[in-house]
Structure formats: structure tokens, C-alpha cells
Amino acid sequence: MKKAIRIFDVILSFICAIIFAVVAWGNAYLPGTMVCYDNDSNRLAGVFSLADGDATLAVDVQSSSPHKSTLKLFGAIPVKEVMVSQSEPKKVMVSGEAFGIKLYTDGVIVVGVQDVQTDSGKRNPAKECGIEVGDVIVSIDNINVYTSDDVQSILCDNNGTSFDVKIKRGERYKSLTLTPVYCEREGCYKAGMWVRDSTAGIGTITFYNQNSGIFAALGHQINDVDTKEIMPMLDGEAVVATVKKTEKSTRGTTGSLECDFQSQTIGRLLNNTDCGIYGAFAQIPDCAREYPVASVQEVKKGSATLICTVESGKPKEYDIEIVRISYNESNREKNMIVRITDSELIEKTGGIVQGMSGSPIIQNGKLIGALTHVIVGNPQKGYAVFAQTMVEQSEND
Structure with a gap:
């Protein structure tokens, strides 16, 4: 009998340890705020639920006004307090075409002293x-x-x-x-100083928000090449660019897209932020398609696709894998780690190259994010920002 009790105690202790570990993981890993764009289920439903007073709701069923709720494991074990809200479904026109950036600063940047x-x-x-x-x-x-x-x-x-x-x-x-x-x-x-007043570069358009008249690109801020500080933007222009050559990435070396700038203007740049550059667009290209926007808690590890332009012609869709998700990452440019799995894209680029920043990521028929940076030590991997973050920013500009 004593042996059976000891075995029971060991099993109970093991179960408690597992529950404690899951609760600790959820408290650190799960988002502190949740926005639901529609009533579709998401990856947290069925395991974690939200308790509002005496009522327990699936995390994908939320009240319209922002309010605090308790996130519970299996509807019983409190994990953390979260702020939840519900929003109307959002849709944007997703493109993935390469474009040219002409940015002029508000003031001049000191890039060196001599x-x-x-x-x-x-x-x-x-x-x-x-x-x-x-x-x-x-x-x-x-x-x-x-x-x-x-x-x-x-x-x-x-x-x-x-x-x-x-x-x-x-x-x-x-x-x-x-x-x-x-x-x-x-x-x-x-x-005794050197100053700079403008910059130019290549990036990828993520989406066009028809509701706000704003386009979003890059997924990260534009920094000065010497000081690494964010460029204080006064004005800027986004122009059509044609890819003429791709320099492949290798381990330790970042490749790049080489493009010719065209005279056709995409729009005027308005804002340079830590989650991308934004501007007012003149028109939406024929290659753009409408996609619903996923909330951050809908993003899952596993297969997805990347839309980008790495040769002349229209953007193409390539296979990738979401290998890591970080809901509470303080650096908004690094919410996800993705891996290129498409052999055609790897053959053309070696993985991720400069100029692909902003390439939209699609999963389960929704826009979930945009590519931001390559991991130089392994160019088949890179970072990405959540689409929800970029769409919210595009509606604030």
C-alpha cells in the first residue's frame, strides 16, 4: 500500500510540475494584449481561455471594447492578465514587388568627425x-x-x-x-565633421491599405549606414524598380537585389518607423491581391509562403517555414524566425538577400507578417514582423 502511495505521489508531483511549467511558459510567452479580427479559431483556443467574471470565453470570442481578462489554462488555472479587444475584419492589397527608396532627412546627420x-x-x-x-x-x-x-x-x-x-x-x-x-x-x-542629408535603397512593398490610403514596406526602419541611427525623415519618394540582377547570399555574406529605378512614382513616403516605412500611394499595381489580415495569435509554426520579386517580372510565391514565434519580443522587427524551404528561391538567391525586406508572408490564406532581416550566419533564415503590427501602424499614419 505504501509503495502505491509513493508511486501516486510521484505521478502527482510530475503532473504538478508539468502544469507549473506550462503556466510559467504561458505567462512569459503568450501576448499581454489580444486583438481578434474575426470569429475564426486560433492556436490558443482549446488550451487557453479568457475568463470575464463568471463567464469563460474562448480566446477568439471577445467583447468589442478593450478590457482586462484572465487567461486560464483549460479554463481553470489562472495564467496571466491580458487586455483583449475585438476589431472589424481587416483586408489589405498584398503585392510583394521590389521598389526604389529616395529619402530626404529632416536636418542633416553627423556621420563622422575629423x-x-x-x-x-x-x-x-x-x-x-x-x-x-x-x-x-x-x-x-x-x-x-x-x-x-x-x-x-x-x-x-x-x-x-x-x-x-x-x-x-x-x-x-x-x-x-x-x-x-x-x-x-x-x-x-x-x-571638422561630415554630414549626410539623404539616402537611397531597394525594398519590397508589403501591402496597400485602401481604408487609409497608405502603403507599407520593409518591415523595419531605415538607418544611416554609418551611424546606425534611424534616419529622421523630412520627405521621400517610392518609385517603381526593375530587378536586373541578384547577388546571392552565402554563409557570412549578405547578397542583394540590384535594380534600376524607373520614373513611375508609387507614392510619397511619410513615416520611417521601427516596423517599416509608410507612405501615401498613388495607385495599386495589377499584381496586388486582397488578403485578410491575421491577428498575432493566429500565426502558427509550420509552413507558409513568401511573396517577393527576385528577378524581372511580377512577384512570385515561394515556400517557407515559420520556425519560431515571439509574441512579446521588444524588437518588433523580430517577432518571428522564418526559414526558406523553396529550392527555386534558394537557387536564385541563396536564401534571403538585401532588398527582400518587406516581402509579405501568407499562411492559411491570410497575411501574417513581413520579412525584415537575414540571419547572416545562415542566410536561409531570417526575421519577420507581425502583419497586425504593420496594419495598425498604417492606420495611425
């Missing part, structure tokens, strides 16, 4: 006054500057006088006093 040779030795006026790489110069002597030519014409036209320089560093503004020094060798005054 000593100036003077009669009394080397000096660095920019560094001496407190300017750092990554700072954005907003104005000089209360004159707004938008191009590197603006900065050069103001600073070089002086006889050693000082300038009041307003910079933006992160989210804070600072006022500094910059005094250029005379460079005998070049015969002019120099501030």
Missing part, C-alpha cells in the same frame, strides 16, 4: 563643442538646415566667428556653440 590641421596643431571644433556622431543638426543661427550644402555654405562663410547650433540627440534637443577653425592648407574655415 581633426583639422591648423597653424597651432590639430583641432576638432565639432568634437570640442560637444557634437557627436549620430547627432542631427536642425538649425544653425536659427536657420533651419536640410542639406549638407546648407551646412557648408553657412559654416564656411565666416572669419572665425561662432555659430549657435541646435542638434537633436535621440529625443532631446541641445543648443551648442560651434567655432570653426582656419585650415591654412585648404585656405578656409572648417568645422
